[in-house]
Amino acid sequence: MKILWENTVPNDGTAFIFWVPYPLSTGPNCGDQAYKILCIAGALWFDAMKGSYKIISINPMTQRIVLRPPSLLDDSCISRDISTQGIQLDDDLLFNITSSNTILLLNCTNAILNLQAPINCTATSICHNYIKENAEACMRSPLCCVFKTGGSQTAYVLRVHDGGCLAYQSFVNIETVNPPNKWPQPGLEIEWALPQEPVCKTPVDCNNLFHSMCLADPANVGTTRCFCTKGFKWDPLNGLCQSTKCRHGKRCKRQKKHTVLVCGVSVALGGVSLAIMIGILLYKQHQRVKKELQKRLVKEREEMLNARNNGRSARVFTGKEIRKATNNFSAANLIGSGGFGEVFKGVLDDGTITAIKRAKLGNTKGIDQILNEVRILCQVNHRCLVRLLGCCVELEQPLVIYEFVPNGTLFDHLHCSRSGKYAPLTWQHRLRIAHQTAEGLAYLHSAAVPPIYHRDVKSSNILLDEKLNAKVSDFELSRLAERTEGDASHIYTSAQGTIGYLDPEYYRSFQLTDKSDVYSFGVLLLELDF
Numbered sequence: 124m125k126i127l128w129e130n131t132v133p134n135d136g137t138a139f140i141f142w143v144p145y146p147l148s149t150g151p152n153c154g155d156q157a158y159k160i161l162c163i164a165g166a167l168w169f170d171a172m173k174g175s176y177k178i179i180s181i182n183p184m185t186q187r188i189v190l191r192p193p194s195l196l197d198d199s200c201i202s203r204d205i206s207t208q209g210i211q212l213d214d215d216l217l218f219n220i221t222s223s224n225t226i227l228l229l230n231c232t233n234a235i236l237n238l239q240a241p242i243n244c245t246a247t248s249i250c251h252n253y254i255k256e257n258a259e260a261c262m263r264s265p266l267c268c269v270f271k272t273g274g275s276q277t278a279y280v281l282r283v284h285d286g287g288c289l290a291y292q293s294f295v296n297i298e299t300v301n302p303p304n305k306w307p308q309p310g311l312e313i314e315w316a317l318p319q320e321p322v323c324k325t326p327v328d329c330n331n332l333f334h335s336m337c338l339a340d341p342a343n344v345g346t347t348r349c350f351c352t353k354g355f356k357w358d359p360l361n362g363l364c365q366s367t368k369c370r371h372g373k374r375c376k377r378q379k380k381h382t383v384l385v386c387g388v389s390v391a392l393g394g395v396s397l398a399i400m401i402g403i404l405l406y407k408q409h410q411r412v413k414k415e416l417q418k419r420l421v422k423e424r425e426e427m428l429n430a431r432n433n434g435r436s437a438r439v440f441t442g443k444e445i446r447k448a449t450n451n452f453s454a455a456n457l458i459g460s461g462g463f464g465e466v467f468k469g470v471l472d473d474g475t476i477t478a479i480k481r482a483k484l485g486n487t488k489g490i491d492q493i494l495n496e497v498r499i500l501c502q503v504n505h506r507c508l509v510r511l512l513g514c515c516v517e518l519e520q521p522l523v524i525y526e527f528v529p530n531g532t533l534f535d536h537l538h539c540s541r542s543g544k545y546a547p548l549t550w551q552h553r554l555r556i557a558h559q560t561a562e563g564l565a566y567l568h569s570a571a572v573p574p575i576y577h578r579d580v581k582s583s584n585i586l587l588d589e590k591l592n593a594k595v596s597d598f599e600l601s602r603l604a605e606r607t608e609g610d611a612s613h614i615y616t617s618a619q620g621t622i623g624y625l626d627p628e629y630y631r632s633f634q635l636t637d638k639s640d641v642y643s644f645g646v647l648l649l650e651l652d653f
Contacts, residue, residue, distance in 0.1 A: 142183075143160075143167070143181065144181065144183035144360075145360065145361055145362045146158040146315070146317075146318040146359070146362060147160055147181070147315070148160070149161070149162045149167075150162075154362075155318045155321075155362065157216065157217055157318065158217065158315060158318065160178065161175065166178075167181075169188065169190055169313070171210055171211055171212055171213075172211040172212065172213050173204075173211055174193075174204050174210075176190040176191060176192070176193070176210065176311075177190065177191040178190060178191075179191050179308070179310055180310075183360075185314070186314050186315050186316070186317065187221060187312055187313070187314045187315075188218075188312070188313050188314070188315070189295055189310040189311070189312050189313075190210070190310060190311045190312075190313065191308075191309065191310060192210070192291070192292060192293045192309050192310065192311050195258060195260060195261075195290055198260055199260050200229055200230040200258065200260045200261035200263070200264055200289060200290045201230065201289045201290050202289070202290045202291055205289055205290065209291055210311060212313065217315055217316040217318070218313050218314065218315050218316075219313065219314060220272055220311070220312070220313055221272070221312045221313060221314050222271075222272050223272075223295050223296050223312045224271075224272040224293050224294070224295055224311055224312055225269065225270075225271050225272075225293070225294050225295075225297050225299070226269070226270040226271070226272060226291055226292075226293050227249075227250040227253055227267060227268075227269060227291060227292045227293070227294075228242075228250070228267060228268040228269070228270060228288040228290075228291055229250065229254065229258065229261045229264070229267045229288060229289070229290035229291060229292065230261055230264040230266075230267070230288055230289040230290045231244070231264070231266045231267060231268060231287050231288040231289075232266070232287035232288075233266065233287075234287040235266070235268055235287045235288065236266075242268050242269070242270050243268060243269045243270075244266065244267070244268040244269075248267065248268065248269045249269055249299050249303075250267040250268065250269050251265075251267060252302065252303055253292070253303045254267060256302075256303050256304060257303060258290075258292070261290065268288075292309055293309060293310060293311040294306055294307060294309055294310065295307065295310045295311070295312045296312075317359035317360070318359050318362070319348065319357075319359075320332075320335070320348040320349050320350055320351070320357050321348060321349045322346060322347065322348055322349075323337040323347050323348060323349045324337075324347065325337065328349065329349035332349045332363065332364060333363070333364060334351055334352050334354075334355040334364040335349040335350060335351050335352060335355075335364050336349070336350060336352055337349055337350075338350045341460060342460055351364035352364070354366065354367055354368075355367065437497055437500070437501050437511055437512075437513050437514045438512065438513030438514075439513060439514060439515065439516070440513050440514065440515040440522070440524060441515065441517065442515060442517050442518045444471070444472070444515075445469065445479060445515050445518070445522055445524070447472075448469035448470055448471050448472075448477065448479065449467045449468070449469045449479060452467055452481070453467075456468045456469065458478070464480055464481050464482040464483050464492075464493060464520070465480070465481050465483065466478055466479065466480050466481075467479045467480075467481065468527060469524070475512070476527040476529075477512055477524050477525065477526065477527050478524075478525055478526070478527045478528070479522055479523070479524050480493060480496070480522065480523045480524075480525075481493075481520050481521075481522050482520045482521055483520070492599035492600065493520075493521045493522070493523055493599065494516075494521055495598070495599060495600075495601065496523050496597075496598045496599050496601070497511065497514045497521075497523050499575060499598040499601045499603075500523070500525065500598055502571060502575070503566070503567065503571055503575065505562070505563060505566045505570075506592075506594075507559045507560065507562045507563035507566070507592075507593060507594060507595060508563050508566065508567075508594060508595050508596075509525050509526060509528065509586060509594045509595065509596040510525060510526040511523070511524075511525050512524045512525055512526060525596075528586035528587065528588050528594055528596070529588065529589060530586075530587040530588055530589055530591065531544075531545055531586075531587060532582065532583045532584070532585060532586055532587065533556060533582040533583070533585035533586075533587060533593065533647075533651075534581075534582035534583040534585075536548050536587065536591075537582060537650060537651070537653070538582075548591070552591050553651045553652075555591070555592075555593075556585065556587070556591065556593040556651065557647075557648060557651055559592060559593040559594075560580075560585055560593050560595060560644065560647065561644065563593070563594070563595040564577065564580065564595065564640055564641075564644060567595075567601075567640075568637040568640070573603050573604045574603075574604040574637065575598075575601055575602070575603060575604065576601060576602050576604060576635055576636070576637060576639065576640055577595065577598065577600075577601050577640050577643075578600040578601055578602060578619060578620055578635065578639065578640070579597060579599070579600045579601075579619075579620050579621060579624070579643075580595070580624060580640050580643035580644050580647060581621050581623075581624045581643065581646075581647065582647060582650055584596050584597040585647075600619050600620065602635060620643070623646065624642075624643040624646045624647070625639075625643070626638065626639035626642040626643065627642075628642075629642075
């Protein structure tokens with residue numbers, strides 16, 4: 124679809140026609156309804172939880188949108204949306220704040236000085252230069268701070284007011300060495316996750332998606348989706364089932380309504396040559412842009428892994444090594460699938476058998492969780508915790524490589540023994556598994572520096588080896604204790620975990636402590652006693 128919306132170049136009232144890419148939707152009959160944006164008076168707006176913000180750019184290649192943050196109230200150093208604490212995204216939607224934003228926190232109280240890095244409140248911070256030239260009302264309040272969004276958490280809220288500040292401003296990808304008059308226009312960048320296959324209730328719901336069938340979603344119990352049939356693969360960029368013959372440069376047919384193209388039969392030789400030259404130039408330009416985007420993506424991921432990691436690092440595998448180990452991610456090597464990604468069995472060149480976890484294509488939350496798991500596992504080493512072997516960040520989906528634990532999960536042995544694949548557990552086995560799980564959690568809470576809270580202790584995250592020794596796994600949701608949910612100026616995340624194991628106090632207050640893991644472990648003990 125094409126939408127007419129205002130150009131945001133200052134002093135220029137010209138309007139241009141911009142392409143709004145799938146899955147973004149401006150109406151009930153276009154795009155994916157989970158990705159709604161608003162079209163009002165020729166301009167595009169993003170509807171946040173407690174206010175709407177104007178869209179100033181959309182990049183379909185990186186799935187990113189830049190919003191215009193609110194201005195200050197007249198003659199005061201107070202943001203117009205301060206009553207709602209700033210931009211807040213609904214964590215049920217498929218959007219989150221990126222790590223490319225630099226936030227200036229203005230008109231702050233001394234309480235913010237108690238917060239730790241990466242907040243910079245020194246007299247040399249760049250926000251002082253900014254308010255001198257662009258926000259004179261804020262000069263009466265000399266305390267201002269700079270905060271660079273990033274890390275491995277999924278970001279939904281800027282909690283400015285709770286941090287003791289009354290105003291903020293945001294900039295995307297600024298070069299801090301440049302003076303403020305060289306900075307881009309203010310903006311806050313968010314990104315969207317590529318959509319999954321459409322949800323369906325009956326086979327009729329899949330009629331508009333050619334070459335698909337309404338089948339159960341293995342990653343979400345009780346949900347059915349229009350999955351592509353054999354020979355076709357879901358294309359999240361265009362919202363259709365694309366033929367797998369599209370690989371290796373072969374020509375593909377779009378699976379929408381066929382359009383008959385009437386081509387001219389007489390083309391001058393000079394025109395053909397010109398078209399070929401233009402095509403070559405465009406191809407080279409596309410490859411250059413693609414390569415730059417890939418370099419930037421790898422750099423961002425490496426920065427995320429290094430952030431607050433105390434210098435610890437994991438072995439970095441190349442994409443070529445991982446493709447070889449998994450036979451190019453063959454379905455025969457797929458050993459598990461969850462909400463955030465898939466797990467493949469792999470064999471490295473030295474014969475080491477590994478488990479390789481890959482985030483789902485387009486799932487930005489899953490990518491954040493994978494990177495978080497690498498950061499956490501870099502800092503631990505205990506016989507009752509799954510061992511990290513390395514990671515790979517150069518592919519489109521980041522990978523974490525850890526030791527292969529061959530005997531399934533505790534959940535499998537407790538609930539699937541009737542199938543004959545898993546032997547039932549004796550009381551001696553159950554006591555030992557409980558003791559080893561407690562050892563692993565005690566190490567995370569007491570021996571790791573800083574302490575680590577697992578946040579998702581459950582039977583399906585306890586792996587068992589050949590001798591039924593337990594290893595705690597799945598650190599996707601884990602958090603370092605030094606980065607608490609109560610840091611008001613930090614990015615805020617809602618309670619996460621598995622219902623039934625989740626600590627009710629944490630669920631209500633969002634205050635994560637080691638007792639939250641202890642509660643989940645208590646539920647696990649009841650499960651072992653069942």
